[in-house]
Amino acid sequence: MTQLSRLLRATTLIGWAAVADAQDDGQWTRPGKDLAATRYSGLTGITAANVARLRPVWTFSTGVLGGHEGQPLVVNHTMYVVTPYPNVLYAFDLAKEDYPLKWKYRPAVDPASTGIACCDAVNRGAVYADGKIVYNLLDGHTVAVDATSGKELGKVRVADLKRGETITMAPLVIGNRVIVGPSGGEFGIHGRVDALDLATGRIVWTGRNTGPDSSMLARTGTFKPFYARNAGPDQGQRSWPGDTWKRGGAPVWGWLSYDATLDLLYYGTGNPGPYNADQRVGDNKWTSSVLARRPRDGALVWAYQFTPHDNWDYDANAENILVDLAVGGAMRRVLVHFDKNGFAYTLDRATGEMLVAEPYVTVNWARRVDRATGRPVVDSTKLTGASRGRIERICPSLEGGKSPASPAAYSPKTRLFYLSTVNLCMNWQSTEAAYIPGTPYVGATIPYTPGPGGYLGAFIAWDAATGRKAWEIREKFPLWSGSLATAGDVVFYGTLDGWFKAADARTGKPLWKFKVGSGVVGAPITYTGADGRQYVAVYAGIGGDWALLSGDLVSNDPTDVRPPADFAPDLARYTSQGGMVWVFAR
Template identity: 50%
Template structure:
C-alpha cells in the first residue's frame, strides 16, 4: 500500500455544507442502532440534492439530481471551472462521490483513490491511496482495466481492485481499515464493478466471465471485513441461496435444483454468470437487485442440455441473508454474450389500473424489461434498439422467441446478428426523471458476425470460445454506431433519439433543471432538453467519455457538474491502447468496429476529472 497525505494534513471534520448540518447529522448517527446505521445514513445522503453519495446517486439508481441552478435557461453559461488529472490512462468508467465537502475520485488500474477538499478553491488533496496489487491483473481484465467506482458508508470508502481485493479505507485519512481477498487473480477473477453499502454490510461482485469464473456476490461486515454470506450464480441451491418461497409468484421462471440441472455434468463450475454490474436496493421490500453475466464458455456445445441457469439473470435478494426471493433469466442458453448485468432502476409506474413497484432494466440483448421488483413478474418486454435475434418475448413463459438462424453455432460464421455482444446497451447506466417520467439511455447501434469456437479451460487463461466481427447496426447499413434515447416505460417506446457517430458509452444524468447530460466516445459532454432532446450545450474534452456525469452542490452553495474524461472500455479499448489495425477481430471484435467508425482518429488516451459550473 502507498498512501500520501496532502498538504492539508489530517481531515478537519466531515462537514455537510455547514457546521449545524454536521452536528445534526452526527446526532442522528449516534442515536441509531448499529445494524441500521449505514442504511439510514445513505438513505438520508441519497435524498440530499447537494450530495452524490453512491454511484447511482441513490438506492433506486435513478441518477437524478434535484438541483436546478444549471437549467435550460442558464446552461449556455456553463464552462470548465477546474480539472484534475487522475494520473492513469485506460477507460475511466463510473464517477466520483461527493460526501459533504469532500469529493472521492477513483481511477482505473492501478486503482488510485483521491480525497479532494472542496472547501479550498479549486481543491486541496487531503489524501491519496494506491493499493498494492499484482500487475498480472492487467492481462486478466476482460475488456479494459476499468473500475466502475467506489462506495461510501459509515465513515469508510470501499474499493474493489483489479486483482480481486476489497479494501476499506478511513474516509477522513485514507488509512486502511481492513482488506479481504474477494477474487483469485490466478483463476482470472478480477473486480471491475462498484460495491454497494446496505445496512451494516458492503456487497460486491466478481468479474472474469471470459476466464471460466463462477459468478457470485459476497457480503462483508462493514466494520471488520468478516464475511457474512456468499451467493453463487449457479450450482447447488445451498450455494445459490434460495428463500423458501423463491419465485412463488412466477414458477415459470424456474425453481429449485436448476442451478445444476440446467447444465451438463459439472460445467456449472466454469459457468460464468459473473456480477460486474450495478446494484440497487428497496428498503421497504428489503430486496436488493442486480444482474448476472453470460455463461462460460460462449460455445454453447459445452453447455448443451439446458438453460444454463442462472446466467443472464435478474435477481431480487435479501441483504441480511443473501437469499433470493426471485430470479428471472432473460436469455436462456445464451450464445451471443448478452450478459444481464446492466442496472435495475427502481421506480413506481402506472401499469394497468394500478401503481406498481417496478424495476426497469435495459438489457444487452436489446429488450427493455419492466418487472415487479417484489416478485420478478415481467410486466413488459419490448425492444429498445434494433434487434433481430428474437421475434419478441413470449408472454406465456417470458422466454425469447428465437430466430434459429441467428443462434451462434460451432464452426459456422453466423452473419448479421443484432445487437452485437456489446449489447443494445453495455455498462453505461441510464437515468430516470420523475418530472418527465422518462428514462434516458445511452445505446449501441451495433451488429455482428459470430462463430462459436472450441475452448479448453486452463485456469487464468481466456475461456471464450467465440470469434466476432462487429459493425454498425441494421446489419451494417447504418452510418452511425450509437444513439442517445428517451424512453417511455409505460408505453414501451422511444420519445426521441439522437444519433451519434460512436456508441454512447457514458452514463446519463437527469436534473431538475430540465436537462440531461451524457458524454461521447470522442470526448463531447452534452446537455440536451429533457423533454425534446434538443441540444442546448456541449464542450469538447481531452479524451473520450465513458464515465458517468454527476451533479453536486459545492461548499459555496453553487451547483456543479463533474465527469471523467478517459477513453476505454470495450469499444474504446483500441483507441486507448493503439491496437494494430490489421486484425479487425482483436479485442473481441472491437478493433475493426472502432477503426471503421474512426474513433482512433477522433480522440486520444487520457485520465481527468473535469468540473463545470456557471461562473
C-alpha cells in the same frame, strides 16, 4: 459535525436560494446516487434555460490511462475519485480554492490482474458509508479507507486471480452489509455475490449465481420465482450439462440496487461461459439474469432470466433502476433494466413478473418476449455454437444495445429513462473452448458491423410504462457513457469522441457541449459546492471495450501498433487515451 449541519452551514453562507430542492442533499454518496440507482439529482441550479452558459471550472489529470468508467463521489465537500488499475483513490477538498488534494491512497495491486481482466483494467467506482470509502481493487480485494484521513481500515480478498477472477464493479452498502461480486465471464469463473460486514470486513454470506440451491441460497419457502418453469429444486445446476455450472461464468460486474420496503437487493449476472453454446446445452441458470436477494442472509427470493441459454454474450449486468410507474392503469413497484440483448424490461420488483419488454434498439435474435412465459421468442437462424458455423448479422452486437458499463438515469419529473445506446450488429463463429485456469474461456470469433440507419449510437429517452422511445439524439460513434438526469430538466451524457453534452430532458434538444479530450465512458454526477452553486463532474478517459476494439487509440506503447476498428475507422482521428476529472459550473 454531522453531514447535514455542515452542508446547511455552507449553503447558509451564500444564501439558500441556490439550492432550490431541499430534499436533495447536494451530495453523491453512492454509485447510482440513491439505492434505487436513478442517477437523478433534485438540484435545479442548472436548467434548460441556462445550461448554455456552463463552463469548465476545474480539471485534474488522474495520471492513469485506461477506461475511466464509473463516477466520482462527493461527500462532506470532498470529491473521491477511483482510477482504473492501479486503483488510486484521490480525495479532493472542495471547500478550498483549487480543490487541493487532502490525500491520495495508493494500494498495492497485483499487475497480473491487468491480464486477467477481460476488457481493460477498469473500475466502476466507490461507495461511501459510515465514514468509510469502500471500493474494489482489480486484483480481487475490497478495501475500506477512512474518508477523512485516507488511512486504510481494512483489505479483504474476495476474488482469486488464479481462477480468472478480478473485480471491476462498484460495491453497494446496505445497512452494515457491503455487497461485492467478481468479474470473469470470459475466464470460466463461478459467479457469486459476497456480503461483507462493513465494520470487520468478514464475509457474512456468499450467494452463488449457478449451482445447487444450497450454494445459491435458494431456500424452500423463500425462493419464489414468478414463472412455473423456474420452480423445482436446483435450477441453477439442472439447467447445465454435468458440472459445467462450476465454470459457467455469471459474473457480477455491473450495478446493484436496493428496495428498503421490500428489503430486496437486485443485481444482474453476466454471460454463461464458454461463448460456444454447444458446450453448455440448457438454459444455464442463472446467467444473464436478474436476482433478488435478502441482504441480511443472502436468501434468494426470485430470479428472472432475460436471455436463457445465452448464445450471444448478452450479459445482464446492466443496472436495475427501481421506480414506481403506472403500468396498464395500475401503479406498480417496478424494476427497469436495459439489457444488452436489446430489450428494455419493466418487471414487478416484488415478484419478478415481466410487465413490459420492448426493443429499444434494432433486435433480430428474438422476435419478442412472450408475456405469458416471460421467455424470448428466439429466431432459430440466429442461434450460435461450434456446430452451426458462421452466423451472419446478429443484432444487437455483444457490446449490447446499451452497455452495462454506461448506466441509465431516470427523472421522476418527466417519467422518462435516459440512456446511451450502441447501434452495432455482429457475425458469430464459435469454436470448441478448453478450460485452462487463468486464461480466457471463450471459443468464438465475433466481428462487428454497423447497425442500420447510418449511425453507430444514439442517446435516447425511454418510457418504461409503455415500452416506447420518446426521443433520440443520433451520434456518429457508439455511445458508452452513463447518464445524469436533473430536476433542472437537463440530462447529461458523453461521447466516445470526447464531447460532454447536455440536452433538454423533455424534448431531446441539444443544449450545450464541450470537448473534454479523451472519450467519455464514465458517468456524470452533479453536486452542490461549498459555495452553494450546482456543479457537474465527469471523467474523460476512453477505454473499456474500446481499448480492445479500437487499438489505435493507444499512443503510449511503441510496441503495440494496431489498425483501427473496421466498423469505426475514424475514432482515433478525434480522441486517444487519457484520464481527466472535469468539473463544470455556470
